[in-house]
Amino acid sequence: MDKKEILxxxxxxxxxxxxxxxxxxEKFERKSCATCNRFYWTIDGDRINCPDxxxxxxxxxxxxxxxKRFDYTQAWKEVESFFVKNGHTSVNRYPVxxxxxxxxxxxxxxxxDFQRVMGSKVVFEFPANPLVVPQTCLRFKDLxxxxxxxxxxxSFCMIGQHSISNSHGYWKDECVDLDYRxxxxxxxxxxxxxxxxxxxxxxxGSFGSSLEFFVNGLELGNAVxxxxxxxxxxxxxxxxxxxxxxxxxxxxxxxxxxxPTAYDCCFGPITNNLLQQVGIDANNELxxxxxxxxxxxxxxxxNISEVRKNAIKSAGLSDEQIxxxxxxxxxxxxxxxxxxxxxxxxxxxxxxxxxxxxxxxxMMLRRIISTMDRLSLKxxxxxxxxxxxxxxxxxxxxxxxxxxDIKTIIRIESGRYENSKLRMExxxxxxxxxxxxDDLIRLYESDGVTPDYLKEMNVISDIPSTFYSKLSELHxxxxxxxxxxxxLEGLPETExxxxxxxxxxxxxxxxxxxxxxxxxxxxxxxxxxxxxEPDHGTIEKFEVVDVNKHGNVIVHELKNGIPKEGSTVSCVxxxxxxxxxxxxxxxxxxxxxxxxxxxxxWVWQHSAxxxxxxxxxxxxxxxxxxxxxxxxxxxxxxxxxxxxMSVTIDNFDRGTAEQKYGxxxxxxxxxxxxxxxxxxxxxxxIEACGGTHVKKTGEIELIKITRTKRIQxxxxxxxxxxxxxxxxxxxxxxxxxxxxxAELKEKTELREKxxxxxxxxxxKFPILVDGITQSKIGTNxxxxxxxxxxxxxxxxxxxxxxxxxxxxxxISLGEKLIEKDPWMVYxxxxxxGDKVRAIIYSGEQAAKDKKAGDIAKTVSEVLGGAGGGNQRxxxxxGKDKSKKNDAIEKAKTMVLGV
Ligand SMILES: [Zn+2]
Ligand SMILES: [Zn+2]
Numbered sequence: 001m002d003k004k005e006i007l008x009x010x011x012x013x014x015x016x017x018x019x020x021x022x023x024x025x026e027k028f029e030r031k032s033c034a035t036c037n038r039f040y041w042t043i044d045g046d047r048i049n050c051p052d053x054x055x056x057x058x059x060x061x062x063x064x065x066x067x068k069r070f071d072y073t074q075a076w077k078e079v080e081s082f083f084v085k086n087g088h089t090s091v092n093r094y095p096v097x098x099x100x101x102x103x104x105x106x107x108x109x110x111x112x113d114f115q116r117v118m119g120s121k122v123v124f125e126f127p128a129n130p131l132v133v134p135q136t137c138l139r140f141k142d143l144x145x146x147x148x149x150x151x152x153x154x155s156f157c158m159i160g161q162h163s164i165s166n167s168h169g170y171w172k173d174e175c176v177d178l179d180y181r182x183x184x185x186x187x188x189x190x191x192x193x194x195x196x197x198x199x200x201x202x203x204x205g206s207f208g209s210s211l212e213f214f215v216n217g218l219e220l221g222n223a224v225x226x227x228x229x230x231x232x233x234x235x236x237x238x239x240x241x242x243x244x245x246x247x248x249x250x251x252x253x254x255x256x257x258x259x260p261t262a263y264d265c266c267f268g269p270i271t272n273n274l275l276q277q278v279g280i281d282a283n284n285e286l287x288x289x290x291x292x293x294x295x296x297x298x299x300x301x302x303n304i305s306e307v308r309k310n311a312i313k314s315a316g317l318s319d320e321q322i323x324x325x326x327x328x329x330x331x332x333x334x335x336x337x338x339x340x341x342x343x344x345x346x347x348x349x350x351x352x353x354x355x356x357x358x359x360x361x362x363m364m365l366r367r368i369i370s371t372m373d374r375l376s377l378k379x380x381x382x383x384x385x386x387x388x389x390x391x392x393x394x395x396x397x398x399x400x401x402x403x404x405d406i407k408t409i410i411r412i413e414s415g416r417y418e419n420s421k422l423r424m425e426x427x428x429x430x431x432x433x434x435x436x437x438d439d440l441i442r443l444y445e446s447d448g449v450t451p452d453y454l455k456e457m458n459v460i461s462d463i464p465s466t467f468y469s470k471l472s473e474l475h476x477x478x479x480x481x482x483x484x485x486x487x488l489e490g491l492p493e494t495e496x497x498x499x500x501x502x503x504x505x506x507x508x509x510x511x512x513x514x515x516x517x518x519x520x521x522x523x524x525x526x527x528x529x530x531x532x533e534p535d536h537g538t539i540e541k542f543e544v545v546d547v548n549k550h551g552n553v554i555v556h557e558l559k560n561g562i563p564k565e566g567s568t569v570s571c572v573x574x575x576x577x578x579x580x581x582x583x584x585x586x587x588x589x590x591x592x593x594x595x596x597x598x599x600x601x602w603v604w605q606h607s608a609x610x611x612x613x614x615x616x617x618x619x620x621x622x623x624x625x626x627x628x629x630x631x632x633x634x635x636x637x638x639x640x641x642x643x644x645m646s647v648t649i650d651n652f653d654r655g656t657a658e659q660k661y662g663x664x665x666x667x668x669x670x671x672x673x674x675x676x677x678x679x680x681x682x683x684x685x686i687e688a689c690g691g692t693h694v695k696k697t698g699e700i701e702l703i704k705i706t707r708t709k710r711i712q713x714x715x716x717x718x719x720x721x722x723x724x725x726x727x728x729x730x731x732x733x734x735x736x737x738x739x740x741x742a743e744l745k746e747k748t749e750l751r752e753k754x755x756x757x758x759x760x761x762x763x764k765f766p767i768l769v770d771g772i773t774q775s776k777i778g779t780n781x782x783x784x785x786x787x788x789x790x791x792x793x794x795x796x797x798x799x800x801x802x803x804x805x806x807x808x809x810x811i812s813l814g815e816k817l818i819e820k821d822p823w824m825v826y827x828x829x830x831x832x833g834d835k836v837r838a839i840i841y842s843g844e845q846a847a848k849d850k851k852a853g854d855i856a857k858t859v860s861e862v863l864g865g866a867g868g869g870n871q872r873x874x875x876x877x878g879k880d881k882s883k884k885n886d887a888i889e890k891a892k893t894m895v896l897g898v
Contacts, residue, residue, distance in 0.1 A: 007200045010209045011039050017209040017225075018198050021173040022180055026191070041196040041211075051195050057217030058295040062288040064258030065216055066188045072157070072266040073394045075253040076134050079159050082186040086178060088161070089128035093135050093396065095348040096155070097357070099666040100658070105357030106345070110135035110160025111244045115204050116654065118672055122205040122229075124242055125655045130163035130170065134249065134395060136344050140360045143367075143468035145304050147334030150261030150291045154364065155341040157249035157395075159221065165241035175223050175243045179213055187256060189215050205229060206238060217295075218255055221247025260287035263333040267340065268391025274332045274379060280325055290315040290326065303465040331375045338364040339384050342410065343392070347402040349604050351620050352413045353714030354448070363450065363471070365413050370452035381414065382407050405600045412622050424449045428457055437464045441471060488512075488519065493552035495522035498692060499677075504537075504573045513562040517555050523547075524573050527554045530668050531608035532585055532691040537573040539563060577612045582692045583723040584615035586647060586681070587637070587703045589693075591617050591718060592667055593685035594636040598629060605667040606715050610691070614706075616719045624710040625718075633718075637703045644698030645682045652676050661686050702726040754806075761809060765816065772798055773820045785813075788896060792823075795846040797895045799827040801884045806830060807839065814841030818872070825850055827859065827891045829884050836863050836884060837877035840891070847871040850895050858894060862887040 010017040014030060018041070022028070028041040033050035040050045051057065070078055080090050094113040098104040101117060110133050115122050138155045145152035161178070163169035176196070183189045193215050201210040201224040210224040226242040228235045254262035264271055275281075293311035301307045312322060342352075345361050352362035372379060385407055389399050427447050435443060435454070440463075443449040451463040491511060497503060508520040518539060527549040528534040534547035539558060546557035563569045588608050596603040599621055606618040625633075657665060657676040665678065665688040679689045681697060694700060704726040707719040721729050771782045780787045784802040798817060805813075810828030817824045822843040829838045838859045842852040852874035860867030860876030862883050867876010 003200055003202065006207075007198070010200060011198050014039070014198070018211065020176040020211075022177045023196075026180075028196075039198040041198075042192075042194075044192045044195075047195070050197055051214035051217045051219070052299055054217055056193075058292050060216040060218060060255050060258050061260060061292045061295070062258055062285075064256050065190060065193055066256045068188060068256060070187075070253055070256045072249065072253045072268070073391070075249055075256065076157065076159075076395050078186055079182065079247075079249070079252065080132060080134070082182050083130075083132040083161060083178070088130045088132045091127055091131045091133040092398075093133060095663050096136050096138050096344045097348045097350045099663045100670055102670050106138040106350075106360075107135065108137050108139055109203070110137070110158045110246050111162065111204070111242075113160070114162060116672075117670075118674075124164065124240060126162060126164055127655050127659050129166070129168040130161070130243070133160040133162070134158075135160050136396075138341060138345065138360075140363075141469050143363075144463055144465050146337050147263070147330045147332075148294070148304055148308060149298060150263065150294055151251070151254070153250060153262075153337050153341075155337075155344055159245075159247040159249050159252070161223075161243065161245035161247070163243040165243070169243070171241055171243065172223075172225050175225075175245060176211060179221065179223055179245060179247075183213070183215060183220070187252070189255075201226075201244075202231070206242075207231075207235070208242075215255055218251055219248075220251050220255065221245060260284075260291040261333065263336065267336045267388065270336055270384060270387040270391065271332065273387060274336065274377075274384075275329070277379065278328050278332065278377065280329055280332075284325070286315070286317070286321065286325070287329075290317065305462050305465070328375050328377070331371045331377065334371055335368050335377075335379065336384070336388070338368050339381075340388055340392070343385060343388055343399065343406055346406045346409050346602060347399050349602055349620070351409060351602055351622055351714045353712075355713060358714055359471075362413065363444075365410065366417055366448075366450045367452045369414060369417055370450060370456045374452070374456040381410055385410065402601050405602060408600060409602060409622060420448055421453075423447070424453060425457075428454065428459055431459060434460060437466055437470065440464065440467055444471070488550050488553045488555070491519055491553045492521070494520065494554040496554070497522055497524035498526050502692075504575045504578070505571065507568055507570050510563050510565050510567050510569055513565050516558055516562060518558055518562055519553055519555055520569070520571070523554050523556070524571070525554065525556060526578065526581075526692055530689060530691050531588075532610045533581060533612070535573050535581075536577050537571065539571045540569045578692065580612035580723060580725065581610050582694055583700050584610040584612075584721075585691045586693045586697065587700055587720065587722040588615060588617050589667075589679065589681060589685045589687055589689070590637045590640050590697065590700075590703065591633065591705075591720065592619070592687075593681075594633045594640070595619050595621070595718070598632045598636060599625075608668065613725045614719065614721055616717055618711065618715050618717045620714055621716045622714060623716075625708045625716055630705055630708060634703065634705050640681065640684055641697050641700045641703060644696050645684065647693045647695055647697065648680050649693065650678050650680070652678055657688065699723075702730065704729050758808065761812070765812065769813070769816045769820060772817060773824070788892065790896065794823065795843075795850055795895050796821060796824045797827070797892050798824060799829070799888045799892065801829045801888060803831070807832065807837070810839040814839060814873070817841065818843035818846075822846065825852075825855070825891075825895045827855065827888060829859070829863075829887055831881060832877075835865075835877055835879060836881050836887075838863065838867065838875060838887065840869070840874045840876075842872060844872075846895070855891050855894055859887045859891050862890050 023041055026043055028043055030039060030041055032039050033053055034048045035053035036050060038050045084090050094107060096107050098107045113135060114124050114126050116125055135158045136155055137158045140154060142152050143154060146154050165171035180194060183194050184191050195214045196211040199210045199212050201207060206226050206229045208224055208226040208228055210222050212222045213220055224244040226244050227238055229238045230236060250262045250266045253265045257265040259265045290311060293315050294307060297307045297310050301310060342361060342364055350361060351358050352365055389403050393400050427449055440451050451467055454460045455463060497506060503524050506524050508522050510518060511521055512519040525535040525544060525547045527547045529549055537544050539556060540563050542558040542561055544556050545559050548555050588610060592605050602620060604620045606620050608617045609615060654674055654676045657678055665686060667687045668689055671688050676688045677690055678686060679693055680686045700722050703720060703722045705718055705720045709717045711717045768783055772787050775787045775789045777789045785798060785800040788797040790796055814826040817826050818841045822845040824843045825846050826841040829836060838856060840852040840856045842850055851871040853869045853871060856867035856869055856874035856876040860878055863878030864880040865876060865878025868874055
């Protein structure tokens with residue numbers, strides 16, 4: 001059965017599904033719309049059409065049906081005081097990032113606050129009954145309508161009126177009575193103007209009949225009477241009857257203000273401020289006409305650009321009026337709407353990125369920037385954020401705390417977009433035809449090119465209406481869900497000793513053993529979960545290599561056989577391994593809160609992994625960590641270790657834990673059970689967690705971050721060690737440091753020594769050269785250098801194998817000697833590492849007969865290597881260090897001929 005069928009089924013029995021006491025008391029008539037046949041309830045005897053098809057549709061624009069005017073802030077105060085006065089508890093809004101559901105990124109309706117998924121079942125958990133909540137909801141499906149229609153928002157405040165029908169709460173009669181009185185008594189709407197339309201609502205696995213209520217054609221809210229579970233073709237009655245009334249706060253404000261659009265009265269002074277900056281008068285009669293037409297046409301035309309075209313035509317707007325008023329106005333509305341959504345999302349810990357829900361946020365910011373660029377609007381982003389928060393904090397004071405963090409994230413993300421523009425320009429210049437919707441999606445998916453940018457660049461004139469809904473389908477709807485593969489039907493729940501006395505040695509009964517698996521009646525082996533790796537150890541003589549949880553049954557994987565079913569086995573948990581893992585787990589909690597307090601409120605645990613000797617924590621953060629940040633995080637974490645704080649574990653009813661500590665407890669993800677285990681490190685860190693923990697932080701001794709890395713857009717990985725491993729790591733690290741610095745010192749000293757020697761040489765060089773060249777005929781020794789002088793007109797020979805001279809010396813000396821004495825041949829032989837090298841110079845006269853290259857060749861042969869060069873300069877060498885003197889002798893024979 002589809003929705004239409006079930007609606008006609010419900011409408012066929014109005015007494016059962018739609019009749020309420022109010023209709024009887026106030027003499028409401030049930031009518032069928034003359035245009036669409038839908039059934040509705042009214043006290044206006046003359047009405048013939050449903051609100052969608054009446055002439056009074058949107059007649060409140062420019063002519064509000066109430067005496068008092070209430071903007072967004074005031075409208076909530078009115079609603080809240082009405083419900084509180086009528087026995088409701090006013091509950092603070094829940095985060096817009098839906099941390100308690102793993103099938104939603106963002107909170108899309110107020111009832112979502114109170115839905116918890118357990119297995120395939122949705123259960124309702126109310127912190128009070130009845131209650132009212134101003135729930136900010138994010139919806140990205142109709143982005144192309146935002147700013148254009150006057151009533152579409154990417155985020156809005158859903159007034160949630162919720163009740164469970166029991167001794168505290170109420171059912172249909174009281175719900176509809178309250179909603180009627182809210183409109184007529186609190187807001188002063190004429191009774192004749194209120195119309196209830198029969199409908200059906202389905203969502204989150206349950207459904208029921210509903211009554212939508214309208215004033216002047218504007219749908220203000222929908223009271224859903226949830227009483228069935230399942231889908232429309234296969235359902236059963238729920239144990240509880242739930243009132244799920246959701247109304248749009250923005251619409252209440254709009255109705256009483258009668259402004260051309262809802263945007264004019266729901267963002268506080270910011271809209272007017274921006275309009276003034278551009279010079280548009282929003283109270284223009286023309287706008288009233290235009291936006292009334294837009295509203296009326298919304299039902300008539302399929303897509304927004306058609307609606308717009310027709311409204312322009314029937315309002316008789318000129319091109320100039322469109323370009324000077326309507327287009328910039330739409331841009332400003334879009335900007336203020338998108339910024340408000342970003343403020344809520346970032347404040348609640350979401351980051352713009354290219355994955356998951358962050359995707360929509362990036363898209364929003366890029367739309368803001370390209371809209372400003374396209375319309376040449378020069379608005380200051382920080383100023384706009386400030387104006388919004390100044391206004392919103394009247395209803396949502398918590399936004400004040402994250403004001404600066406929001407600015408930081410938007411600044412960084414805007415910078416990224418600006419930086420990517422050059423690349424986008426190149427991609428766009430290569431497009432050779434007008435892109436279709438799928439091309440647009442691909443362009444954004446793979447290259448980050450937004451359709452707004454293409455519009456700005458005049459590549460496309462309009463953004464196809466299906467673009468955002470298609471994109472939203474791709475990204476927003478479902479998070480990945482892991483499925484449990486193994487089914488162990490009929491086995492009793494395993495008693496978890498690690499949550500009790502946690503004995504490391506215990507006896508247990510084998511309930512089932514198969515393949516390599518064993519199920520016991522009770523166990524102290526921690527099963528893999530929450531990023532914590534499983535315990536190892538032994539069951540009898542068999543090694544436990546893995547432990548996993550399947551529902552409430554723990555399955556141990558053994559090596560080399562399994563014990564018999566029904567037998568009693570003695571079990572030993574490897575306590576050294578458990579110890580390491582436990583320290584790493586508590587350290588993960590400490591690091592998580594440390595990073596948040598060092599980096600900013602947007603930091604959430606993305607995932608974590610805790611092994612015996614290493615662990616990692618992935619956090620949501622916009623950039624790679626700097627060394628300074630790492631040092632600060634490590635310092636803060638270790639100060640918590642030093643303070644030896646108590647780690648306490650308490651079990652709470654889930655609702656109580658959420659109310660007491662907020663949704664920050666879900667760092668490790670959702671908890672699919674009614675009782676939540678809260679692990680507190682005093683008031684430094686409080687998380688819902690099923691892992692094992694130390695009793696005092698001092699037991700951890702030390703936390704050492706070993707590596708950090710930006711592993712994906714918006715996620716940074718922190719690898720770390722703790723306890724003994726951290727101490728070993730630091731010791732090793734220190735030892736390496738000492739070794740490295742010793743090596744460095746040695747190198748520096750050697751370099752210093754050389755520098756000194758060179759300086760010394762430079763000073764004594766002229767004397768040495770003079771000493772050599774002025775030697776008497778025969779063999780002389782000058783500073784360890786042997787000089788053989790012959791008769792004038794014949795080659796002289798000078799050589800050394802002295803260890804005190806290096807390459808620099810030989811080259812300097814050789815050059816100088818042959819310059820002073822053209823009959824001189826110089827041969828220097830020296831050790832260089834594991835080699836022997838030779839440097840040969842032959843003066844201009846000597847070289848005519850005794851070429852340096854020939855000498856080098858011969859000398860190198862003696863040394864067991866090769867060499868060569870020209871007649872003036874040559875070099876060579878070999879490996880045989882014992883042949884240094886033989887080599888010199890050979891050279892001397894070649895030069896002197898003796
Ligand atoms: Zn109708
Ligand atoms: Zn944990």
